[in-house]
Structure formats: C-alpha cells, structure tokens
Amino acid sequence: MKTIRTFFTLCLLALGMVAAAQQPAIIPVPSSVSWASGTYTLPSGQITIGCSSAQLHPAADYLAAMLARPTGCQVKVKNNGKGRIRLSMTGQGAAGGYRLRVDAQGVAITGNDYRGVINGIATLRQLFPDDIESRQAVDVRRWTLPYVNITDQPRFEWRGMELDCSRHFFSVDEVKELLDVLALYKIDKFHWHLTDDQGWRIEIKKYPLLTQRGGWRTFNNQDSVCMRRAVAEDNPDFNLPADKIRTNGQGQQEYGGFYTQAQVRDIVAYAKIRGIDVIPEIDMPGHSLAAIANYDGLSCFPQTGWGTVFTTPMCPGKDKMLQFCKDVWSEVFDLFPYEYVHIGGDEVDMKNWKQCPDCQKRMESHRLKTESQLQSWFNHEMERFFNQHGRTMIGWDEIIEGGLGATSTVMWWRTWAPNAMKQTTSHGNKFICTPNVPFYLDYDEGGKSLINLYAFNPQPDNLTTTEKALILGVQGNLWTEWVPSRNRMMYMAFPRMLAVAELGWGKPANAKFEDFNCRLIKHYTRLQKLGVTYRLPDLTGFHTTNVFTGDRGTVSVNCQDPQAVIRYTTDGTLPNEHSKRYTGPFEIDRNTDFIFRSFATDGRKDAFVKVSYRKETPSEAIEVADLSEGLSAEWHEYTGADCAGIEAAPVNGCYTVNGVMIPDSVKGNIGLIITGYIQVPEDGIYTFALLSDDGSTLKIDHQMVVDNDGEHSPREIIGQHAMKAGLHPIEVKFFDHNGGQLRLHVYNAQGKEVQVKYWGTPQL
Structure with missing residues (x-):
C-alpha cells in the first residue's frame, strides 16, 4: 500500500513538473500568478475586443493590430466593453498595475491606469505561442491560452532604455521597432539622446543649420x-x-540624418500608445560641437575642437549662448509632452572657462569661486527655465558638483562616483540608477553581464527609508560609437534589456537569477520571431588560455541557446557556415589554437572567440629571501592605447599595493606596472581572471598568461598556468585615461577562489 501511495505521489509530482515546464515563460516575472487547468481558444475568423472607455481605444487598436497580423483573423473593437478580450480601467491602485484573467469566458485585463492595461497586454502577448510575434499570417489552427489569474504591479516607475542617435543615426522605423520590443517587456521610458559632438539629430526651426549641416x-x-x-x-x-x-x-x-519635428511627434505618439514616455536629451554645455560649429558665439573662443579627452564646451559667460539654449528647449518642449527632459551636463572640459573673460566676469558677478560652480549656475538657470515650462530637469551625476538644484533629478552613470546616490537623495532629489558597470549596453556583453545586471541593488542599505523612496528606478544605456546599424543595435541591447526590465519590475523576493535564465532561454525563439538580432549566449566550457599537464586535454564547448550551431577552425581563419561543426567534447595531445563561433538558426554569425590549449610542465617555484609584503606599483603619466609603451612614459609615483589594483591616489592618465611575487599554496593548474578597463596584461614566470590589452570597456579575460607551490614572479601592466578598473581573481583546479599572497622586492 505504501509503495502504491509513493508511486502515486511521484506521478503527481512528475505531472506538476511537466505542467510547470509547459507554462509560458513571462518576463518580467509577475508579482502573483495562479495557474489553473484548462485552456481558452480564440475563435477562428473573427475576434472581438471590448473596451470600457474611449480612453482605452488606442490600447484596443494596438492589441487588434497585434493579433490580426499573425492570426489572419478579423479583429473588431467594440465600445461596450463586451468581447472575447475585455479591457477596462479602475483609476485606482499603483501606477502601471493590472489584473489579467483567462478562463472559459475569454480574457479580461483590468488596469489601474492606461499603462496598466498596456502592461497587461504585454503579458497577454507572452501567454500566446511565440508565433504571435510573426510579421505575417501563420498557419496555426488553434490560438490557445492557459487558464491563469495574474495580479501584477511594478516595483519602480522608471524602467528605461537610452538610445544614442547622435554618434550613429537610427531611422524612424528602426526606433519604432525598438519601441515595440521594449513594450513587450514593460520598459516604460525611452531616453532619446539626440545631440552630441558627432551630430545634431532634431530639427530646430529657429536654427536650421543645426540639422542642415550639423546632421x-x-x-x-x-x-x-x-x-x-x-x-x-x-x-x-x-x-x-x-x-x-x-x-x-x-x-x-x-x-x-535627422528627425523632422513631424517625425519626432510621430515617434512620441507611437511610444505613448505603447505606454512609453519619451525623454529627450539635448546635451549642454559640453558635448556640443555639432551646435558650436554651426553658430558663432556659442563657445568661449573661435578655436574649438577636442582637448586632451573632451571637446570644448559652450560658454556660460555669454548671454547669446544662454538664449540659444532656451530657444532650442522652447521648441523641444512643444514636441515632448512628458514631464522629464535631460540636459546632459557630463564630461565638461572647463579649461577654456578659466581663460575666458566672459566666464570670469560671470563668476565674479555671481560670486562663484570655481568653474564647477559656474556650471552649476548654468544648470540652475536652465532648471528655472524648465520649471517655468512645467518640466523637470535630469542631468548626469556631474551636476551634483558645484551644487545641486532643488528640483533636478540625477542620473548616475559614473560607477567610480558611488557617493552620488547618497549625495542626491540626502539632498531630497530624485535619482535614477544607470552606472556604466553594468548598465552600459555598448560595453561588450560577457558571461557575467546578465547576472551583474540582475543582481544590482538600486536601494542599498546605506539609504534611509525616505532616501530609498527617491530612487525612481533603473535604465540601460546604449551609446553608439561602435553601433552603426539596426542589427548591431538590437544585438547590443538584447537580451540584456530583459534583465533590466525584470530588475526594474519585479519584487526582490521573486528575483531568482536561475529562474530568470531558464525563462530567458524560452524567449530566444520569440525574439527571433520579432526580428531581433539578439546576441547569442556566451560559449562556455573553456578559458581564453587553457592548460593541461597530462598527455591529453579535453576540448568542451557549450551554448545556453539550444538552437545555436557552433563551428570552429584551427588555422587562424574565422569560422564560416562551411567550417567544421562542433558536435561534442574531443581530446587533443598538443598545443592548439581554436577560433569558435556560434551561428543563429537564420545563419547569422555571432561573435567569435579565440581559445588556446597549452600543454605545460608546472613551473618551478623560486626562493627569494627577505621579501616585503605587497606588490610594487609604478605609476606612469601615460597617454597611449596599449600596454607596450608604459615604461617609456614619465613616472608620477611608486606605491605598495596588497593585490592587483589601482592605488587610491592614481587618477587621470594611468600607466601602471605592478611587479613582485605571487605565492601559491600547492602544486596545480591555477586560473587567473583579469578584469580591466582599459587594457591590461598578466605575466607569471615571465610567461603571458592573460592578454587583455587594448582600449576597451570593462572586460574580464581568463587564462591558466601550471605552477608548483611557492613563489613565482608576477608582472601586471595596465592603462586607462578616465575612470578605470583593475582586478585579479585566482582559482585553483577545483574552481575555488584562492587567497594568494603577494610579495614585493627584497627588504634591505
């Protein structure tokens, strides 16, 4: 009897597991979901959508177009609220919240407000099979939905994405495509970066040269x-x-290219229907060469261009410059109805301000002591202008320096300025989290990118309850210096924006990365149907440099996307569709260099990775007496673009560091050479993970173990080296010119992190 009861219990558990596996994967994860047995099938031929008020007609039409295309059905919208799909709105409860029910009577979506209904529609899309995203009619006889009851609301009001259209330009249709995908994942803010040094993208009728020449x-x-x-x-x-x-x-x-004002209005209206607010960014007083080059009197001096790092800014000492800024914003206000607008305010080179008579006169008349205070004076002047027009100003976190205005909202981007959050919220100002690590989507995606986004805490414990309430939310930023096309834009944004979406929406108690990752795998097909050229997951199972000490080593490669095809070469050429296909682990008995590349089911080539396998004899330890603790770090005033020339640059100072790191006082143009000895506890193959921004190299026993050189965003490269217990010479080179990072982790053969000891030069 007991055996029968146990068997019956196991069967029920198995059926439950199968049912869970068959349930649609929803991103972001809802607050509360109750699945029921049974399914509802849309009627063939004609589908009716009933909406309870005229305010919901845009949402109903949006849903109707979405359903008509793949189903091939005629979709009608009724005004009486009756239909197979029913949309209604309560006008109560948390903004953006909704309830969705699927049962024998059909689908009912009740939003707390208009955006809540749109959020419910986004969830409904994900309850349908992936083919609902197809751009043409699909031969599916039965469009079914599982019975379910969902109650849901967002954690944060700001769940955003920034797109830089200045460095590289994106057409109206390309922007709309992006908005369609963002709406599916309940992203409700589109931060539109429209001007910079490289291009002015928005028509300003009073200043036509901005787009005629600046575009x-x-x-x-x-x-x-x-x-x-x-x-x-x-x-x-x-x-x-x-x-x-x-x-x-x-x-x-x-x-x-540029957007006419009519095109801007079209995009803003398109976004509004999808529950997305559009925030324009017109960068000033820095990042403004596209304006300065076309209208005289906006800069301190006629000679403009690039300084050591940044461009010459506008001149806040000139009334003409102030009038220009206000004229531009007056036209921008007419195009963007949302409360928030973005002034930029980052990376201002104030060198010219120190020498400009107009700037110095302005400082004297307002009793300003520093150029940072002059920028704050400009910010406050614009802030008052914005407030007079019913707008709230957002600026990058540099606007804190010199004095923060009373109504300004701070957007935090500089990871190396961690006090920005506390400084802002303790001042009573609102705050948006988008630190460059991990929220900059133009940085190459790596194996830890998704989990670093997902695990980010927008409300750390050092904030009071009042201060936490001032955190509006989170945002992913896509700068486009190296993103020239629609496909590349989608590749860099997805799937990382899905992690941003869930971080901004879900309750922390529901946040489980493993669960998110499982749901994400199910969304790859949906993204393909949408035409999103997303980045395939990292190939795993190896390091950049892999070491084996026996006669043979094993090559093993994996990809989280089950549909991806992996191909490889060993002759230094890049894999193509005809290269050898990886089908499973295999052994090698000699040094071999591989290039692995994954291919999507549509034949699209993804990124490639170069991988070396090395047969090594463990390096002997050396004996050195009277060593001092810590490594020696030599700081060079270095402006180069790789590690090779650091030694030849002038020396600024020498330091002792307790590991591979940037000494606290080292800033600006950095060229570091860190030397000494690493002590490992036992014989074995050790794995070294070197993260840097910009370039770095790691040599142990005078052998290159990790080559992470060149100008790049934060990137971790992993290599291995076989060593015997004891001391081994170590050398790390590193360079950066603006807010760098440097870190080394060491792991043993079992993958456990080792707390190694570092030693410097012999004591005298």
Missing part, C-alpha cells in the same frame, strides 16, 4: 573603426547603412 559629417574615426571591424570580424552589421550616406556638393561622402 551630417564626413566619415569620422567612429565610422572608420566600424568599417574596419566589419572586415576584420567578418560582420556586416558594422557597415554603415547605405541609406544614411549621401554625397555633398564637393563630391565627398557624408554620414548622417
């Missing part, structure tokens, strides 16, 4: 880098789209 450029270094990468990486997504290139009157090719 176009002869190819710059960002364009040329992209075109070189298209060839070097066998990736056409780095090519400049032909429809964004024209020939000017001198026969030169120019890159660019």
